[in-house]
Amino acid sequence: MESSTDSTSRALEVRGLSVTFTTRRGPVPAVVDVDLDVARGELVALLGESGSGKSAAARAIMGLSDRNATVTADTLKLGDTDLRTLSEQRHRKLRGTRMSLVFQDALSALNPVLSIGDQLGELFREHRDLSRKAARAAAVDLLGQVGIPAPARRISDYPHQFSGGMRQRILIAMAIALRPELIIADEPTTALDVTVQAQILELLDTLRRDLDMAVLLITHDLGVVSEVADRVMVMYAGRVVEAGSADDLLSRPAHPYTEALLRSVPRADRREGRLHAISGSPPSPANQPAGCPFHPRCEYVVDDCRTTRPPLLASTVNAARFAACHRSEEVGHVAVAG
Structure with a gap:
């Protein structure tokens, strides 16, 4: 997935990031072939349900993966620094000075x-x-x-x-504290009430603008995304399934998973008695279905979905929009009509 972000302004550049855990039952892929860019002064949201691979990707970027994890990437750069070639000692020196992680459990x-x-x-x-x-x-x-x-x-x-x-x-x-180039905020508002969540998001938004920092915000909350994100990347079963500007993606999703997430959010202008629920559960990383991993839960499923994994491709209408779906154009039209 090629980003529209100017290479000279990128604080973070990731290509082909994969994280595989070694277990007694064999290798378990948690993150598969993820591409990601965050520019200085930009806030990118990494969105998905628990178990989608968001935090595993973030920890790999920070050099904090567990010992049983194997991390590979074609490109993994913080500014001009190739993170793949750093020793643990040099990686440790970068954490805090040039990149920082905000955990979700402050206590x-x-x-x-x-x-x-x-x-x-x-x-x-x-x-x-x-x-x-x-x-x-x-x-x-x-x-x-x-x-x-x-x-x-x-x-x-x-x-x-x-x-x-x-x-x-x-x-x-x-x-x-040390004015890093990149902040990764891993579910920073999860345990907070709605009012405090809004305050924390406003603080992150203000700081990244004032200090020209890049922020990668990891969340499962669409309300959080809509408030502060410039761009959104949606993950499912360890892969990015949709990416684009926040306004465009949230108003016109091109992947059934994103559309289903949006329909499950309460809205004041809707008077239906029940919220939409996505049937089933995300697949286990150790036992993913053939074809598109979302097809057992998808309302748009066709035969191709069960046998062929769709690649992440740019939209024919908007080159800055990407979706991994055999029926992405149809999903986009339905979302607009809905």
């Missing part, structure tokens, strides 16, 4: 026995060689940037003294 990610000031300050002491006093001042400034009230006073507090939304802001502060 588990933060050290419960260290104050927030100590945890933030350590980043500046280790990577910027600041004195303890200067590191603390930088940490206070960071807390202010992410909207923590009275940061000079709260810098001495511990994680359990903050609300869930405030802890998530602290994780974002840690992610942006």
